[in-house]
Every structure is written in C-alpha cells, then in structure tokens.
Amino acid sequence: MSFNQGSRLDTSQVSDRRGGLGGKIAIGGGGLILLIASLLGVPPELLQSLTGASPSSGQAAADGQELRLECETGADANARRDCRVVATVNSLNRYWGEALPRYNLQYPVPDAVLFDGQVSTGCGSATSAVGPFYCPRDSTAYFDVGFFDQLTDQLGAAEGPLAEEYVVAHEFGHHIQNLTGVLDYSQQDPQGQGSGAVRVELQADCYAGVWAGNATQQVDPATGEPFMQPLTNEDLSDAISAASAVGDDRIQEASSGQVNPHTWTHGSSEQRRAWFSQGYETRDPAACDTFNAADLDRP
Ligand SMILES: [Zn+2]
Numbered sequence: 001m002s003f004n005q006g007s008r009l010d011t012s013q014v015s016d017r018r019g020g021l022g023g024k025i026a027i028g029g030g031g032l033i034l035l036i037a038s039l040l041g042v043p044p045e046l047l048q049s050l051t052g053a054s055p056s057s058g059q060a061a062a063d064g065q066e067l068r069l070e071c072e073t074g075a076d077a078n079a080r081r082d083c084r085v086v087a088t089v090n091s092l093n094r095y096w097g098e099a100l101p102r103y104n105l106q107y108p109v110p111d112a113v114l115f116d117g118q119v120s121t122g123c124g125s126a127t128s129a130v131g132p133f134y135c136p137r138d139s140t141a142y143f144d145v146g147f148f149d150q151l152t153d154q155l156g157a158a159e160g161p162l163a164e165e166y167v168v169a170h171e172f173g174h175h176i177q178n179l180t181g182v183l184d185y186s187q188q189d190p191q192g193q194g195s196g197a198v199r200v201e202l203q204a205d206c207y208a209g210v211w212a213g214n215a216t217q218q219v220d221p222a223t224g225e226p227f228m229q230p231l232t233n234e235d236l237s238d239a240i241s242a243a244s245a246v247g248d249d250r251i252q253e254a255s256s257g258q259v260n261p262h263t264w265t266h267g268s269s270e271q272r273r274a275w276f277s278q279g280y281e282t283r284d285p286a287a288c289d290t291f292n293a294a295d296l297d298r299p
Contacts, residue, residue: 003074011067035123037174038133081145110175111140134174141171157245160238173204199290201266202275206288209279243276244269
C-alpha cells in the first residue's frame with residue numbers, strides 16, 4: 001500500500017537507535033525469548049543460521065535524529081523503508097487510538113524503535129536474529145529494517161510495501177493484546193497446535209489485517225486527503241505472502257526439513273494467511289477472537 005505523497009509523517013513516534021553497540025552484548029540468555037512477542041516462531045540461533053543474520057556495528061546515533069531529518073512526507077515513506085515504518089506506525093496509532101475507546105479501552109501509544117545489530121530493551125538485550133518483536137515490559141515494538149530483506153530473500157515472502165507494513169502491524173497487535181490482557185496466554189500455554197501462544201499470534205495477524213482494512217479510510221487533517229492510497233490486489237497478495245512465509249510449518253520445513261506441530265508457537269502458514277484475511281475482510285477487531293474459534297483453520 002502506498003502513502004499519498006503529501007502526507008506528513010510524525011517521526012516523534014519512532015526512535016532511531018541504529019548504529020548501536022555492535023558486537024559487545026550477547027543475546028540476553030534463555031529468558032528473553034519467553035518475555036517478548038515476536039513475528040517468528042523460531043529460536044534466534046536457528047533463525048540466525050537460517051537467515052545468515054549477524055550483529056553489525058557502527059556509530060551510535062541519537063534517538064530520532066536521522067529520522068527527523070529524512071522522513072517528512074508520504075513520498076519519503078514510499079521511497080525508504082525506515083520512513084515506511086514511521087508512516088505505518090503513525091497510521092497504526094491513529095487507527096487504534098480511535099478504535100479502542102469504542103471497546104472501552106484506552107490506547108497508550110507504544111514506543112517503536114528502529115535498531116540494527118542489537119538493542120537493549122525492558123525484556124533484556126536482543127540481536128536482529130530474533131526478528132521483529134514487541135516487549136510488553138516497556139511497551140515497545142522493535143524493528144530492524146534489514147529483516148525485510150530476510151523476509152523476502154530467505155523466508156520467501158513477496159516483496160512489496162504491504163508485506164513490510166504487515167510486520168509492523170503484527171507487532172502493534174501484540175501491544176493491543178498487552179492492553180486487553182491476552183498476551184499472557186502466550187507464556188502460560190507456550191506451544192503446540194491450538195496453544196495459547198498460537199492463538200495470541202494468530203490474533204495479532206488478524207489485528208494487522210484489521211488495520212490494513214481500515215488504514216485507507218483515514219484522512220490527513222492537514223491535507224484533507226487520505227493518508228494512503230487504496231489497496232491493490234497485489235498489495236494484498238504481498239501481505240498474505242508475508243503472513244504465510246512466517247508460518248511455523250514453513251519455517252520448520254526450511255530450517256530442519258521436518259514439521260512438528262507439537263512445537264508450534266505461531267500457527268501454520270495457512271492459519272496465518274487466514275487470520276490476516278479475516279481481519280482485513282471484516283475490518284473489525286471483534287472478529288479476531290482466536291480464543292473461542294472452534295477451528296483455527298477456518299476463522
Ligand atoms: Zn507475534
């Protein structure tokens with residue numbers, strides 16, 4: 001999905017921590033993975049061998065500095081991945097800020113951080129190998145834009161802006177779950193088909209679809225025009241391709257050659273595709289009740 005060229009971006013909603021502490025801190029032990037909500041159901045060391053990701057190094061940048069200079073309009077969001085994250089975060093905050101009060105919930109805006117290599121969080125330190133994730137302890141979503149190359153090159157997703165925007169929207173889905181209280185089910189019942197973890201992840205996919213279905217309706221008060229252009233069939237198939245690419249069965253098959261549903265944490269490719277579509281078609285968060293779904297294959 002493309003942003004309208006003249007839309008104004010609010011870079012204050014995203015912190016730029018790229019060029020951080022390269023190479024000095026190892027991943028924060030076994031505890032980290034249980035405390036975060038990620039896009040991928042795979043241990044980071046496995047993902048690292050699957051994707052060849054490794055920590056990078058560089059010079060520390062002040063939070064937001066580069067983003068403020070270079071991300072100003074929808075045209076920047078269409079041209080640059082980091083600006084696209086900013087624009088997507090802006091749209092997500094606008095949508096959820098309007099939607100949640102209808103369910104008698106407040107929407108505290110989460111923090112969003114761009115990093116590369118590694119980052120320290122309220123849940124411990126993490127490397128890019130974890131993939132995009134949300135830490136409930138600091139209510140922050142973390143993104144390494146380099147992951148989007150891995151999504152297409154190693155995990156086989158289609159390229160395209162909505163594929164990337166889906167990833168951002170999925171992590172914001174975990175923020176909504178942190179507010180509604182269901183995120184805990186992921187820890188309490190952490191693996192297997194139909195587990196709490198799988199239901200949490202599929203609901204986050206559904207919330208991503210809900211956002212995509214509503215985003216094109218949002219009007220920029222500054223310009224009186226929609227922030228985003230209407231979704232094309234290609235946009236939609238890109239996002240569905242991304243949701244499928246991060247299915248447990250697909251990743252297990254690629255990493256070990258075997259599929260073991262007893263260790264699933266995020267759901268199958270087909271389930272992830274189906275729940276994203278459910279959200280997109282209904283545009284209603286109430287249609288994302290994976291916890292009472294009789295059959296996760298058919299929302
Ligand atoms: Zn997730």
